[in-house]
Amino acid sequence: xxxxxxxxxxxxxxxxxxxxxxxxxxxxxxxxxxxxxxxxxxxxxxxxxxxxxxxxxxxxxxxxxxxxxxxxxxxxxxxxxxxxxxxxxxxxxxxxxxxxxxxxxxxxxxxxxxxxxxxxxxxxxxxxxxxxxxxxxxxxxxxxxxxxxxxxxxxxxxxxxxxxxxxxxxxxxxxxxxxxxxxxxxxxxxxxxxxxxxxxxxxxxxxxxxxxxxxxxxxxxxxxxxxxxxxxxxxxxxxxxxxxxxxxxxxxxxxxxxxxxxxxxxxxxxxxxxxxxxxxxxxxxxxxxxxxxxxxxxxxxxxxxxxxxxxxxxxxxxxxxxxxxxxxxxxxxxxxxxxxxxxxxxxxxxxxxxxxxxxxxxxxxxxxxxxxxxxxxxxxxxxxxxxxxxxxxxxxxxxxxxxxxxxxxxxxxxxxxxxxxxxxxxxxxxxxxxxxxxxxxxxxxxxxxxxxxxxxxxxxxxxxxxxxxxxxxxxxxxxxxxxxxxxxxxxxxxxxxxxxxxxxxxxxxxxxxxxxxxxxxxxxxxxxxxxxxxxxxxxxxxxxxxxxxxxxxxxxxxxxxxxxxxxxxxxxxxxxxxxxxxxxxxxxxxxxxxxxxxxxxxxxxxxxxxxxxxxxxxxxxxxxxxxxx
Numbered sequence: 001x002x003x004x005x006x007x008x009x010x011x012x013x014x015x016x017x018x019x020x021x022x023x024x025x026x027x028x029x030x031x032x033x034x035x036x037x038x039x040x041x042x043x044x045x046x047x048x049x050x051x052x053x054x055x056x057x058x059x060x061x062x063x064x065x066x067x068x069x070x071x072x073x074x075x076x077x078x079x080x081x082x083x084x085x086x087x088x089x090x091x092x093x094x095x096x097x098x099x100x101x102x103x104x105x106x107x108x109x110x111x112x113x114x115x116x117x118x119x120x121x122x123x124x125x126x127x128x129x130x131x132x133x134x135x136x137x138x139x140x141x142x143x144x145x146x147x148x149x150x151x152x153x154x155x156x157x158x159x160x161x162x163x164x165x166x167x168x169x170x171x172x173x174x175x176x177x178x179x180x181x182x183x184x185x186x187x188x189x190x191x192x193x194x195x196x197x198x199x200x201x202x203x204x205x206x207x208x209x210x211x212x213x214x215x216x217x218x219x220x221x222x223x224x225x226x227x228x229x230x231x232x233x234x235x236x237x238x239x240x241x242x243x244x245x246x247x248x249x250x251x252x253x254x255x256x257x258x259x260x261x262x263x264x265x266x267x268x269x270x271x272x273x274x275x276x277x278x279x280x281x282x283x284x285x286x287x288x289x290x291x292x293x294x295x296x297x298x299x300x301x302x303x304x305x306x307x308x309x310x311x312x313x314x315x316x317x318x319x320x321x322x323x324x325x326x327x328x329x330x331x332x333x334x335x336x337x338x339x340x341x342x343x344x345x346x347x348x349x350x351x352x353x354x355x356x357x358x359x360x361x362x363x364x365x366x367x368x369x370x371x372x373x374x375x376x377x378x379x380x381x382x383x384x385x386x387x388x389x390x391x392x393x394x395x396x397x398x399x400x401x402x403x404x405x406x407x408x409x410x411x412x413x414x415x416x417x418x419x420x421x422x423x424x425x426x427x428x429x430x431x432x433x434x435x436x437x438x439x440x441x442x443x444x445x446x447x448x449x450x451x452x453x454x455x456x457x458x459x460x461x462x463x464x465x466x467x468x469x470x471x472x473x474x475x476x477x478x479x480x481x482x483x484x485x486x487x488x489x490x491x492x493x494x495x496x497x498x499x500x501x502x503x504x505x506x507x508x509x510x511x512x513x514x515x516x517x518x519x520x521x522x523x524x525x526x527x528x529x530x531x532x533x534x535x536x537x538x539x540x541x542x543x544x545x546x547x548x549x550x551x552x553x554x555x556x557x558x559x560x561x562x563x564x565x566x567x568x569x570x571x572x573x574x575x576x577x578x579x580x581x582x583x584x585x586x587x588x589x590x591x592x593x594x595x596x597x598x599x600x601x602x603x604x605x606x607x608x609x610x611x612x613x614x615x616x617x618x619x620x621x622x623x624x625x626x627x628x629x
Contacts, residue, residue, distance in 0.1 A: 082187070
């Protein structure tokens, strides 16, 4: 009873009890103050219920909570046999799969710290991240990632063991430093027989202040830094998000963004443990649309690039429809827009408006949602990059609520959220319960709450630069808070453009308007210390190819497509539409197309498919100079 007396009053949401007062810790969910204690409780409570699914040879296979526990437990015992100690770091270099999550929880249950590495990182970056985090053990997905390790193995003297998930193509491979996950399971079984109960006992030792994971920043302004996230940070984020955007235990989710990114980790690892919901692992980022159609999730979180891609797909479908189909779509969309406008203005729609919308929803909109696999979607969420408000309004018009939120690695994934009863399109919502926001010097957004990270791994000087003397997190984002408490982000401090005429311009709003075009997938505004604004544009390959084919425009490859006069004029027209919405000093006077297809392996793109302004400006300097010649 002594321990129970410390537990603060609870509030029950969807059958999950969380702290009633989030302004002070410790933070409990169903009586547990660490994620691993909650994990253990869920596994024993839910047993044979499905925890997640994964495709094998084209068939979705189900894995129970007991499977989750048993695999994590065996990996944990295997790691203990290999000498893993509390506080040691283990790195994972793999695409999303059940083994990623098994390993993540196994390491945390033993008191270790998990550090994820993007599969798009180079061998050189792998060596940096392993050395910087002082990882002793490295998990790899397959032969492709093993090749990266072999390329730089001599540069990582601290590594003691490498474990490979997928043996395909490596059946005859032998290396004293490398073992396969099946061998680790066997090692774990032997260790578990010698030390029964050790795994659960280690979980019981976990404390809120223990570091649970390292999340490395993208490193666009220097070397990546490992943000230390504690169990308390995680439990607070879960508790504060719960009251605003709850997840139900009957919900199906799709995991497809990299699990080393804090957003996907929060959505597909932490939240399902708290909610008892089911996670479906996409086969790959390339198949996510097919997998969403198969699963038809109830909740779905994606970065703006994905939501933009869905919109582009529907634009293509509508363009291919019959004249009657296009007319019906335009009428249905107009009806939905009336509902969306009424909701945004806070007024009730008339009976006639609701009746018209109900008709068009049955005749047209439901079919559209079904075709793209979001017919069961209760709500979507978006974050990690700005999204066009017009895109959110379009989704609402076709019957989908998408709520924009805001967070960062250093805030354990969450700072503010929009929700059903508190939603303002164009903002990133209100600060989460238990958190505080303020606007600091240079209009910088600053945040204070119990999910603010512990600091950067082995970089106290960088931590000091990020936390104010009175304990607020400096986000590096510029924004404002309105009278109702809604936060609007206008850009990044480091991205502010000061023209030669002395005009301060935050490029994010202009770029977002450009990206609402189905023909533009991304854009970077240029103009710092220059007389006018220009723009580098990355076209949407699928839609622009369709545009060219419909008009019988000849092209051979992506570069020749970008070079055609018809495509140049198309993008010029799209930019002109956006220019009409901005003041003269904010208008784009010149543009160039990036005529190479970019993937997450390219330096210009982050893992969440955002263009990195600094890399783009460096790599495409010749194009930029042309515009100002």
